[in-house]
Amino acid sequence: xxxxxxxxxxxxxxxxxxxxxxxxxxVPDRHGELADVVLGFDDEAAYxxxxxxxxxxxxxxxxxxxxxxxxxxxxxxxxxxxxxxxNHLHGGPVRGFGHVDWHGEAFDGPEGAGVRFHYVxxxxxxxxxxxxxxxxxYTLTAPSTLRIDYVAQTDKPTIVNLTNHSYxxxxxxxxxxxxxxxxxxxxxxxxxxxxxDIPVGEIASVKGTPLDFRSPRIIGERIAELGDAQQKDGYxxxxxxxxxxxxxxxxxxxxxxxTGRMLRVHTDQPGMQFYVGNMLRGQRxxxxxxxxxxxxxxxxxxxxxxxPNKPQFPSAVLRPGQxxxxxxxxxxxxx
Numbered sequence: 400x401x402x403x404x405x406x407x408x409x410x411x412x413x414x415x416x417x418x419x420x421x422x423x424x425x426v427p428d429r430h431g432e433l434a435d436v437v438l439g440f441d442d443e444a445a446y447x448x449x450x451x452x453x454x455x456x457x458x459x460x461x462x463x464x465x466x467x468x469x470x471x472x473x474x475x476x477x478x479x480x481x482x483x484x485x486n487h488l489h490g491g492p493v494r495g496f497g498h499v500d501w502h503g504e505a506f507d508g509p510e511g512a513g514v515r516f517h518y519v520x521x522x523x524x525x526x527x528x529x530x531x532x533x534x535x536x537y538t539l540t541a542p543s544t545l546r547i548d549y550v551a552q553t554d555k556p557t558i559v560n561l562t563n564h565s566y567x568x569x570x571x572x573x574x575x576x577x578x579x580x581x582x583x584x585x586x587x588x589x590x591x592x593x594x595x596d597i598p599v600g601e602i603a604s605v606k607g608t609p610l611d612f613r614s615p616r617i618i619g620e621r622i623a624e625l626g627d628a629q630q631k632d633g634y635x636x637x638x639x640x641x642x643x644x645x646x647x648x649x650x651x652x653x654x655x656x657x658t659g660r661m662l663r664v665h666t667d668q669p670g671m672q673f674y675v676g677n678m679l680r681g682q683r684x685x686x687x688x689x690x691x692x693x694x695x696x697x698x699x700x701x702x703x704x705x706x707p708n709k710p711q712f713p714s715a716v717l718r719p720g721q722x723x724x725x726x727x728x729x730x731x732x733x734x
Contacts, residue, residue, distance in 0.1 A: 401443060402505050402514040408542040409433065410731075412513070414455075415443040418497040419516035419535045421455035421565050422446075423685070426543050426731040429659030434571035436660070436731075438695050441685050450682035453564040456497030457535050457549075458489045460520060460527050461715065462562040463637070463672060463704040466597040470707035472528070472716065473556055479526040485595055489564075491525035496533070497564065511540035522555065529555030531717075543731035551723040558715045559723045560702040566676060566695035567662060569655035573688025577675065577696045578619030581654040584612040584673065586638035590703055590712075596631070597705050598712075602639055610636055615654065618675065618696070633677035633693065637670050637704050644669040644713060647726055651698050654734070665728040666700035669713045673698060700727045 401422070403413040411433070413423035422439040439454045440446055446454070468479040468487035482492040489495050501516040513536065520531040533551045540546065549561045568574045589610050590598040605611040609621035618634070626632055642648040650671050653662040664671070674697040679690050703712040717723050 400503055402503055404505070404507075404512040404514075404539055406511065406539050406541045410539065410541075410543050412537070412539050412545060414503065414514050414537060415446055416501050416503050416516070417443055417446040418453070418456035418499070419501040419503070419518070420446060420457065420497070421537065421545075421563065424545065424565075426660065427733060429733045434658070435685065436567055436569055436571060436662075438566040438568070438572050438684055438690055452678065453489060453497050454684075455563070455565045457501070457516070457561065458564045458699070459496040459533070459559065459561040460490045460525070460531060461487070461558055461560045461707075462489055462564075462699065462701050463560065464488050464596055466595070466705050466708055468526075470558065472558065472707070477526055477528060483596075486597060494520075494525045496520070496561070501535070511538045511546075513538040527557055529553040529557035531557060531559065533561070535561075545729045547727045547729075549723070549725040551717065552721070553717050554719055556716060556718045558707050559717045560706065560715045561723070561725055562672075562699040562701040563727060564697055564699060566697055567653065568695040569653060569658060569660040569662060572685060572695070573690070575691060575694055578617070578622065578693055580618050580696070581615045581656065582612050582618050582673075583615040583652045584638050584671070585641045585648070585650050586671070587613065587641060588639040590637045590639065590670075592636070592704075596635065598637065598703065598709060600709050600711060605638075610638070615652070622675070631677070634673050634675040634696075635677060637672050640666070640669060640671055647728070650700060653696075653698065659733045661732045661734055663730040663732065664698050664700065665730065667724075667726050668700045668702060670703045671698055671700050672704070700725070
């Protein structure tokens with residue numbers, strides 16, 4: 400099922416129930432011209448195809464990676480599917496949240512219009528414990544802001560880490576590269592990773608590394624330095640965001656000078672995964688646009704990768720009687 404809305408400024412969004420996915424987001428440039436700045440497909444059926452690399456999807460139960468697909472909770476070990484080499488990725492290959500159909504309801508309220516998606520993940524789905532009741536609410540507000548609110552509750556101790564996996568190109572979806580965009584990230588530190596993209600457990604300074612975006616920098620400027628076994632060949636790293644977890648704060652600014660579009664990302668989460676579309680492979684998307692490698696990027700606000708196996712990281716455990724909450728705001732401005 401599809402949902403769409405347009406706000407008073409003419410900004411338009413479309414969603415599909417499969418994966419509770421953001422399918423379109425049309426925002427203005429400095430001349431008022433609209434462009435769709437997220438990757439996706441024209442029809443919902445394509446979201447079920449192998450060409451869909453989590454485009455705009457709600458990702459969980461646990462976004463990002465879990466080493467060996469294993470974690471221990473309250474003395475019991477759980478084994479999840481390994482669908483990313485030796486790792487578990489984005490909630491699993493079959494019933495991860497980006498692969499299931501959610502129930503959606505459109506709304507129009509004082510804060511704006513949008514859609515609220517709901518899904519109940521049964522106990523044992525993809526190996527996770529507990530019945531998890533999840534809602535994801537997208538609200539489009541004027542002039543050019545999309546707010547995402549996640550809420551989840553469980554009837555057994557479990558782990559939860561949700562995010563949105565939209566791929567952005569501020570030149571418009573189908574533009575050939577994102578490497579000329581300028582990026583700023585509010586993070587003095589990051590979590591170094593091993594050759595399997597699993598954090599080694601340390602929290603290190605970005606100073607002196609290609610991960611230092613504390614001052615705005617062109618994304619392609621130092622990407623060639625990410626060529627060793629640990630870094631692979633492009634950005635796909637978890638940044639430790641400055642400021643207190645739980646407080647909504649500015650996490651990143653992405654800017655495209657030719658159009659004047661800027662995306663500001665706000666979140667209350669401790670981390671953000673910056674991924675520069677290294678695995679895009681030229682699949683065809685909306686309007687037959689081609690999506691080559693590094694033609695879009697993701698700024699995924701979330702908890703830390705492999706947190707269930709790293710007690711020094713912010714906890715991803717959710718217990719009965721508790722409520723998981725996560726807010727991410729995509730604010731668009733023009734310069």
